[in-house]
Amino acid sequence: MRASKIYLHTLKEVSSEIEKTSEKLLIRGSMMRKVGGSYAYLPLGNRVIEKINKIAKKVFDEAGIQEFTMLSPASEEIYTQLVKKDLKSYKQLPFGFYQVQTGCRNLENKKGSIHFSIATFDKDLEGLNQHFEDLHTIYTEIFEKCGLPTVQVKDIHNAEEILSGKFVGFSDEGKEEIALCKECGYKATRKRARSIVDLPKQDAGMFPLEEVYTPNVKTIEELNQFLDVAEERLMKCLLLKGEDQFVAAFIRGDRDLNLTKLEDGLNLEPMTLTFAEAEDVERITGAKTGFAGPIGIKDVTIVVDDEVVQMKNAIAGGNKTDYHIKNVNYERDFKADYILDIKTIKEGDKCPNCNGHISIERANHLGEIKKLKTDYSQKIGATFIDAFGKEQPVFMGKYTLDITKVLSGIADAHHDESGIIWPMRVAPFHTIVTIVNAKKEEQVLLGEKIYKTLLDADIEVLLDDRNERAGAKFKDADLLGIPVSITVGKRAAEGIVEFKLRDQEEKQEITYDEAIGNVVDLF
Ligand SMILES: [Zn+2]
Structure with a gap:
């Protein structure tokens, strides 16, 4: 095909809304x-x-x-x-x-x-x-x-x-x-x-439960600031509503709940759990929202993340408005209906197969x-x-x-700052033949000759016969990303062309016959 005839409108830049x-x-x-x-x-x-x-x-x-x-x-x-x-x-x-x-x-x-x-x-x-x-x-x-x-x-x-x-x-x-x-x-x-849970062993024993007055402290962030303890020591309780049950899910304070894993683990259809309304939370916990905890919670399916089981002397909601409880320990203070991995995995977690870094x-x-x-x-x-x-x-x-x-x-994997570098099998054309100056007869004649020879050899070739500046044509050739480029320029009268592969820097000045031979050899 001829560049002068096809729909070819390269752009110097794109609008800022295009990010990828x-x-x-x-x-x-x-x-x-x-x-x-x-x-x-x-x-x-x-x-x-x-x-x-x-x-x-x-x-x-x-x-x-x-x-x-x-x-x-x-x-x-x-x-x-x-x-x-x-x-x-x-x-x-x-x-x-x-x-x-x-x-x-x-x-x-x-x-x-x-x-x-x-x-x-x-x-x-x-x-x-x-x-x-x-x-x-x-x-x-x-x-x-x-x-x-x-x-x-x-x-x-x-x-x-x-x-x-x-x-x-x-x-x-x-x-x-x-x-x-x-x-x-x-x-x-x-x-x-x-991931697998591999918390460092804590030597400290289990301390007695202790109620702490935490007025209006409802979120993990607020609790973290109010008590000045690391989020890893806090226990988060999330109440969810299913089709015929309420679920209380317990995860560590620094974790995010993974709803998909929770639903999978409970054998529920996807998207059947939603966060419980405030009135349900208040009824279940007997407290305003933000104070739900594991001790004394009733009429819910209790799902405890496997990491929470290993927490020692954690701080959790007290199921009492404005109160939290210190030194909460699994087994001694509460039990789960299910112990599951329900946390969203994060960088640095341990691989379930080999304990490696995720x-x-x-x-x-x-x-x-x-x-x-x-x-x-x-x-x-x-x-x-x-x-x-x-x-x-x-x-x-x-x-x-x-x-x-x-x-x-493919475009993502194969490009440089000048444009895409198409792998041969998917390239829009195999070869581009660029006539540097479309007003010079010897360049046009040689360009046409190479173009026809390659077409006869079943090579998909684009002939850049446009009456454009040479610089613009070279830029376009890079943007189009066609794997092989033959440039017909000043030495056309001697039958010499420039041969270049899009993915390499090196340019060769060779006879047009050699250039054609090089292209044919690629197939
Ligand atoms: Zn691994």
Whole structure:
């Protein structure tokens, strides 16, 4: 293609509301625009997306997971209803299919995305587990081929079995928080990451309980100031309301409650616990809010974080307005219905596998894999007849792969201060041929000749034939990030061009034949 004809509008700078490096680079490089609260991928960016799609489709097809098209939004229900129409015998299983969707996946995600939505169907759990592993391999292969460094993060629920996993690319600007142990490689989303409790042994014995007058001191911060003791010595009580119960959760004063882990631990559906209203707190504790504590609390499910169990002579709410209690000790003074790990993990916590240092890293979410088992097939009646003539619900897996996130992940991982450096496989073009001065006939002739030769060799080439300043053209070439650059300039009459790879500093002055040969050799 010719730069003079395509939609090419690079920008020197972007508006200050654009914060992410990858977005800045994609916008400056004329690949993307932000419009109407969402994104538009311009023709150059679209070429990259098409390449990522092509790589992904090929890997899925090879694995026997086929593309199909459905006009309604892809939901688990619709997939199940679709399969129900044809599924009769175990002999039809296993199979899987995918579709590429553009737009908003759900109401919360108004920004929209281009994503692969994949579903697999198996006759039993063993088959589903195999598909789950296969999808892991498929995703890894796709990311590798796109030149994107990624890791898989398993979402660990309380159950022994891993039910879901995410793929992320580490990035300082990522939204997802991942707890990572560099010693053993343990990785989990911060939402579900666990740690082991390893508090230093305290030799002091247990002191007698002591009531302290703490007028109007309601929060941990206020208590911390009022009593001048470290937050680690305070015990925090959070009262929550469930569908048919109240839950009192106890964590150390410096900790944050992890609602997901609490719900997982109590085997509750996600988002079923909410913070109790003031009137409920007052009824349960017999005190105004801010003075809830473990001693004498009634008619609630008491969940104690495993760290609290090891606290000695802690300070907790007194269940009496304006009072706290000193020297509270687990077991002697109160007992739990459940001892669970319900704290949000933080930097420096101990790895559950090896006791190593946990660090919290930021990452971008690229895709997820999830076992649905027979949740939907039982509900919707997607069944088959097994080898023994018995009707069985089909085992399902549901997976997503976000191509737009893959695109920004690549830009994030491959760039310098001048622009993106696309890996060859996903680059919008393989080679850019720049005619330095479009008014010089010998430069135009040689540029055209190289362009045609490369096109004939099936190389995707962009000819910069625009009547622009040389400096502007070079800047654009860097912003576009095309891996190979051939510059036709002053020595065109001698047949000499400049050859350069985008990811290297070195420039070579060589004959145009050698330059063409170098490009062809790359494939
Ligand atoms: Zn570890």
